[in-house]
Amino acid sequence: MKEVQNRVLQEIFLAPSVVLPIVAGASAWLLSWAGNGIDALTIAGLVGVLGGFGWMATRAIFQTEAITHQTIQKLQLQSLQAEAAELDRLDHLLSQDKDDRDQHLLRLLRLHRTQFEEFASQPGIAIRSQGILSSAKQLFTASVNNLSESYKLLEQARKLPPKEQRALLGKREQLLSEIQDSVEHLESTLTQYKNLTEKSTGNELTRLRDDLDANLRIAKRTEERLRSLESSNTNESDLRE
Numbered sequence: 001m002k003e004v005q006n007r008v009l010q011e012i013f014l015a016p017s018v019v020l021p022i023v024a025g026a027s028a029w030l031l032s033w034a035g036n037g038i039d040a041l042t043i044a045g046l047v048g049v050l051g052g053f054g055w056m057a058t059r060a061i062f063q064t065e066a067i068t069h070q071t072i073q074k075l076q077l078q079s080l081q082a083e084a085a086e087l088d089r090l091d092h093l094l095s096q097d098k099d100d101r102d103q104h105l106l107r108l109l110r111l112h113r114t115q116f117e118e119f120a121s122q123p124g125i126a127i128r129s130q131g132i133l134s135s136a137k138q139l140f141t142a143s144v145n146n147l148s149e150s151y152k153l154l155e156q157a158r159k160l161p162p163k164e165q166r167a168l169l170g171k172r173e174q175l176l177s178e179i180q181d182s183v184e185h186l187e188s189t190l191t192q193y194k195n196l197t198e199k200s201t202g203n204e205l206t207r208l209r210d211d212l213d214a215n216l217r218i219a220k221r222t223e224e225r226l227r228s229l230e231s232s233n234t235n236e237s238d239l240r241e
Helices: 001-011 018-032 039-062 064-094 102-122 130-157 164-198 204-240
Strands: none
Touching: 001 039, 001 064, 018 039, 018 064, 039 064, 064 102, 064 130, 102 130, 102 164, 130 164, 130 204
């Protein structure tokens, strides 16, 4: 929210359409002063400065809401582009581990989230879809994080002796299974939600959201467990060195 406010203020007070007339007017005044008071330059300076400040006031009074809306849209677009780039990077990474399952799960997650967003943005259901859409997005994020961790487990396992390698690969298999469950849950929830659409009640939507939240809690616990495991492995590696 702070970033939005800062950008809106910059757009109102520091936009080129505001700054350039003021700078031009001030420059005209300086030239007039250097020329011992040239009337034309003095008037041009006055017009430029007053025009710039007048346009600034107009934007502040009448266009703040529109500027805020545009700023939010720009920030959202930048965030989506950054996220897409990061997901593409992970997709490329997973394509190199000689195991197609994790890359396939990532692509299914991206597909289901896109389907959720498109469906939930339809007129008439957009507002009441916010809760379930938020839960779906959180489950997506947690599942993507766990996919990233599954890749790290595989990379760590390849550097270990056979016995320790099997243990880590076993954890990876369990993790992939849990991610698969999350993917299937997202898909089934979306199907149920589509079937409910017009006839859905608050209780039915709450039930679907609660189901997603329950799956989300599992995914987050898994994420925390993996971080703890990664920290433990790092400490053991340090001790060996």
